[in-house]
Amino acid sequence: MKIKLVDCKTILSRSRIYGVDYAVNPYLGCMHGCLYCYARFMLKHLPQGLEWGEFVYVKINAPLILVRELRKKKKGLVLLSSVTDPYQPIEKRYELTRKLLEILARRDFPLIILTKSDLIVRDLDILKKFSDVEVGLTIVTLDENVREVFEPRAPPIKKRLEALSEVKQAGLKTYAFLGPLLPFFSEESLEDLFEKFKEVEVDRVMVDKLNIKSGNWRYIKKGLEENYPSLLEKFREYAFNEEYYLMLKPRIIRLAKNYSITVDFCF
Numbered sequence: 001m002k003i004k005l006v007d008c009k010t011i012l013s014r015s016r017i018y019g020v021d022y023a024v025n026p027y028l029g030c031m032h033g034c035l036y037c038y039a040r041f042m043l044k045h046l047p048q049g050l051e052w053g054e055f056v057y058v059k060i061n062a063p064l065i066l067v068r069e070l071r072k073k074k075k076g077l078v079l080l081s082s083v084t085d086p087y088q089p090i091e092k093r094y095e096l097t098r099k100l101l102e103i104l105a106r107r108d109f110p111l112i113i114l115t116k117s118d119l120i121v122r123d124l125d126i127l128k129k130f131s132d133v134e135v136g137l138t139i140v141t142l143d144e145n146v147r148e149v150f151e152p153r154a155p156p157i158k159k160r161l162e163a164l165s166e167v168k169q170a171g172l173k174t175y176a177f178l179g180p181l182l183p184f185f186s187e188e189s190l191e192d193l194f195e196k197f198k199e200v201e202v203d204r205v206m207v208d209k210l211n212i213k214s215g216n217w218r219y220i221k222k223g224l225e226e227n228y229p230s231l232l233e234k235f236r237e238y239a240f241n242e243e244y245y246l247m248l249k250p251r252i253i254r255l256a257k258n259y260s261i262t263v264d265f266c267f
């Protein structure tokens with residue numbers, strides 16, 4: 001893993017994501033290295049030869065920049081993070097996300113977090129200071145073998161469920177991010193997924209489809225060839241077909257209703 005300390009010019013960036021005003025990405029790159037990650041497009045702005053998942057740039061001056069930017073910017077919803085995982089393993093060493101949270105808490109900007117890591121529970125003390133905060137953990141399968149293929153260096157599902165439960169017990173709003181929906185794999189465990197989400201008392205489930213872009217198909221294909229070769233062709237057919245996701249929608253809405261959980265779709 002290549003680790004580099006860099007200075008950033010901005011940290012509170014305007015976001016184009018619907019409903020979100022700003023995105024804060026403390027790191028550039030992500031150690032979790034998910035095969036389906038479309039944040040790979042960031043590679044365009046970096047020196048050639050870097051592989052997504054094998055490097056992290058630590059924006060070491062981000063706290064200083066955030067303090068400056070907050071003086072000038074209007075209050076708005078902050079997403080932490082949009083193209084990296086704010087709680088990837090390097091966060092244990094640098095505590096950059098924690099420092100940024102401390103600064104955001106002083107201005108009490110509304111906050112939505114998305115991570116795959118149970119390290120989030122370390123920061124419950126700061127998160128409790130926000131008057132409007134929602135914490136999400138990504139869970140797209142309950143099968144650890146599938147998780148290991150698609151999200152090779154992210155924490156196990158069990159830890160994520162435990163984290164969701166702990167955040168909820170601490171009195172904060174939680175959501176499970178069921179995205180991206182992986183053809184076959186997410187589909188076959190939809191019912192079990194909702195059962196688990198109910199068990200850990202999430203306030204809502206957010207669902208997204210698989211976006212094949214930024215060169216991620218090459219990695220997904222390789223993962224399938226090596227681990228689930230018999231599913232490759234069908235997976236390809238569904239993954240590129242909008243209809244497949246639309247077909248899953250009513251089933252997900254029904255399940256959410258049965259389990260009395262609010263569901264929101266990103267597609």
Ligand code: SF4
Pocket residue numbers: 030031032033034036037038039082083084085116154
């Ligand atoms: S955790 Fe998120 S940002 Fe990191 S590699 Fe996976 S999908 Fe990409």
